[in-house]
Amino acid sequence: MDRRSTLRLARVLREETERAMQTMRIPGHPRPYFLSHLLRHDEEWHIAAKYGALTLDQHEVRRTDLCDVRVGSWRRDQVRGGGLRDYSTDLESYDLVRLPFGGATDGLRYGLWRLTEAKYREAIDDLLHKKAVELNFLDQHRSLGAFEKRAPREDVRWTSLAPLDREKWRDFVLKASASLKRYPLFRDGHVRVDATNAIRVFVDSDGSLVVQCTPYRTVELYVWYLSEKGLVFPQTKSWFVRDEAELPSLKEVRRWIGKLHRRAERLTAAPQLRSFSGPVLLDPRPAGLLIHEAVGHRLEGSRLLSDGEGQTFRDARGQEVLPPGLSIWDDPTLSEFEGQSLVGSYAYDDEGMPAARADLVTDGVLRGFLTSRTPVEKGHQSNGHGRSAHHARPISRMGVTVVEADAGLSEEALFERFLEEIREQGVPYGIRILEAFGGETTTEAYDFQAFLGEIDLAARVYPDGRQELVRGVDFVGTPLNAIRGIVAASERREVDNAYCGAESGYVPVSTISPALLVEELELQSKPSRPMTQYAYPIPWEAERDAEK
Numbered sequence: 001m002d003r004r005s006t007l008r009l010a011r012v013l014r015e016e017t018e019r020a021m022q023t024m025r026i027p028g029h030p031r032p033y034f035l036s037h038l039l040r041h042d043e044e045w046h047i048a049a050k051y052g053a054l055t056l057d058q059h060e061v062r063r064t065d066l067c068d069v070r071v072g073s074w075r076r077d078q079v080r081g082g083g084l085r086d087y088s089t090d091l092e093s094y095d096l097v098r099l100p101f102g103g104a105t106d107g108l109r110y111g112l113w114r115l116t117e118a119k120y121r122e123a124i125d126d127l128l129h130k131k132a133v134e135l136n137f138l139d140q141h142r143s144l145g146a147f148e149k150r151a152p153r154e155d156v157r158w159t160s161l162a163p164l165d166r167e168k169w170r171d172f173v174l175k176a177s178a179s180l181k182r183y184p185l186f187r188d189g190h191v192r193v194d195a196t197n198a199i200r201v202f203v204d205s206d207g208s209l210v211v212q213c214t215p216y217r218t219v220e221l222y223v224w225y226l227s228e229k230g231l232v233f234p235q236t237k238s239w240f241v242r243d244e245a246e247l248p249s250l251k252e253v254r255r256w257i258g259k260l261h262r263r264a265e266r267l268t269a270a271p272q273l274r275s276f277s278g279p280v281l282l283d284p285r286p287a288g289l290l291i292h293e294a295v296g297h298r299l300e301g302s303r304l305l306s307d308g309e310g311q312t313f314r315d316a317r318g319q320e321v322l323p324p325g326l327s328i329w330d331d332p333t334l335s336e337f338e339g340q341s342l343v344g345s346y347a348y349d350d351e352g353m354p355a356a357r358a359d360l361v362t363d364g365v366l367r368g369f370l371t372s373r374t375p376v377e378k379g380h381q382s383n384g385h386g387r388s389a390h391h392a393r394p395i396s397r398m399g400v401t402v403v404e405a406d407a408g409l410s411e412e413a414l415f416e417r418f419l420e421e422i423r424e425q426g427v428p429y430g431i432r433i434l435e436a437f438g439g440e441t442t443t444e445a446y447d448f449q450a451f452l453g454e455i456d457l458a459a460r461v462y463p464d465g466r467q468e469l470v471r472g473v474d475f476v477g478t479p480l481n482a483i484r485g486i487v488a489a490s491e492r493r494e495v496d497n498a499y500c501g502a503e504s505g506y507v508p509v510s511t512i513s514p515a516l517l518v519e520e521l522e523l524q525s526k527p528s529r530p531m532t533q534y535a536y537p538i539p540w541e542a543e544r545d546a547e548k
Contacts, residue, residue, distance in 0.1 A: 001041055001199055003158045006211060010156075012105050013037050013203040016112045021205045024116070029124045030071045034147065036204035037112070038066040038350055041101065045164040048192035052178030055190065057170060063101040064390060065112065066350065067093070069119040070147060071127050077146040078127035079393070082305030082374055084503045086393035093118040097391045141305050148373040148382055150353065152207035157347060159213040161197035162244075169193045176253045180223065183261045184541035187534065188224035191253060193217075195244075202352040210348045216508065217244045221256055225264035230530035233264045233471075235456065236437065240497040240508075242341035263457065272472040273460070273523065279421040279430035280475065280521040281414070281461070284494035286436035286453060288513030291403050293441040293451040294479040295321075295328065297502065299360050300385075301369035301376040302395035303443060310445045312479060316366045323486050324364040325406040331357035332384065332399030337512050342400050343497040344510035348384065350394040355384035363406070370396040389505025397502060403513040408491030411515070415465075417488045418517055422463050429460045431523060432467065433475060438498070441479075452476045455526070473523040482521060490515035 001009075017035055025031050041063045048056035070077045079086065088094070096115040100107040176191040195217050202210040218240045225233040237256050239248050248256075282290055303309040313321060322328070332355035335345040346355055351373045359367045369376060372386030372394055386394035409417060422430040434457040441451035453475045459467040493514045500509040 034070040041199040049173040049177040050190040082302035083393040144375040164195040227268040270469040273470040276523040287516040288511035301371040342510040343508040351386040392504040405489035488517040
């Protein structure tokens, strides 16, 4: 979509927003006091191959609209509990989110009309239900107001986004995936390229207009290793960036295929660890995952408005929640770090608010929360962290989360500090977590407050510094015990670009973190089950045996 088409689209959105605000009403029920549209126009390419043959070659254009109709007033409207539960797929509006993306604008106008009409009726229903609930249950946050009123803003940040060179990347995945045949114990695997050119057009009834254009590019290498002993090791290596120039070369992907095979061979011979509790050294990316799961989600301000949330840090502002010297902030305006692009970066959030740095923890002391336009305290002002995917209501989410240590150690000094911790505790060994794939956490009040990180690669470290790979465990813990047990950090930091899932959907995030030494962290057994071998050899294994 070019600039002219984008501006024409913005004009249609503005006209329909104005028309709805002037004419939309149901007798006996409140009229809307605010209306916004966030139109997401995505052009996507998906190309994948396994063992030198294409399995996917898809080009798609998808246009969706996040429509927010608010009834009542700025002081009190239909949204409950910070909007955390506003993601139902059973509503009429869910089936109307996708909009036409070509042809005459009348088709687009029709789609906007149908979606807005449905959202208006649903908003009235929600307001009536909210009033009914308040007959029995007290709204503890009524004095805060419903939605922050901000001056309209117009900012068209048009950037021409280059299409993916399908021929180039088709050849890339074919050649890269063909290299899998060199390793017969890879019983499955693929190389995949995903690309999205994302255009966002936001308008609201106050007169705002914001346009943003962002490219996302991913190369994913997946392998599934089945050892002769029946041990299974699925492994994934991905490169998720905004600048295509940062994607790996064919040579680099082939090198990683060999590296993952050697790793699987070593893990097959490695001892299985069933459980552990003691000193743990997390390399930068696993450390970033720990902070993201144990701290980050609990600093999302929208959770302070939901009675169903545990609200771990609700009353902790001004208190020490991390060891002195550690700071955390989130700044989506950061677009790169040490030459690497940050996928969590954006200029405006999904409520049309300018992104801003949110100081969360400074020198160990809690300073604030990630916020959207929904007030969480008196004097509230959004710091531009309202985010969502597809149809879900935006809630406060992480963007670019930065962890910094005032007195970070060199890698050698941190490792020596780790060995000292092992000796001081008198334990036979500590654990070093080298790579972690993903994680999850529970923040609800009715459930236990805990988190989990999926370990890809870990080593047992003995007091003399000797390291031995182990397999079969993930790290777990409760947030306060884990973060208060941090005793040292590295000066070197790394970027982890990934998708984060929460109530408002999957959004791209970036975490910049040093390595962290935790005096005590628990590891638990990873679910696994040995498998029988296949009934007959993979084709190229049989051919190789015949040549011998």
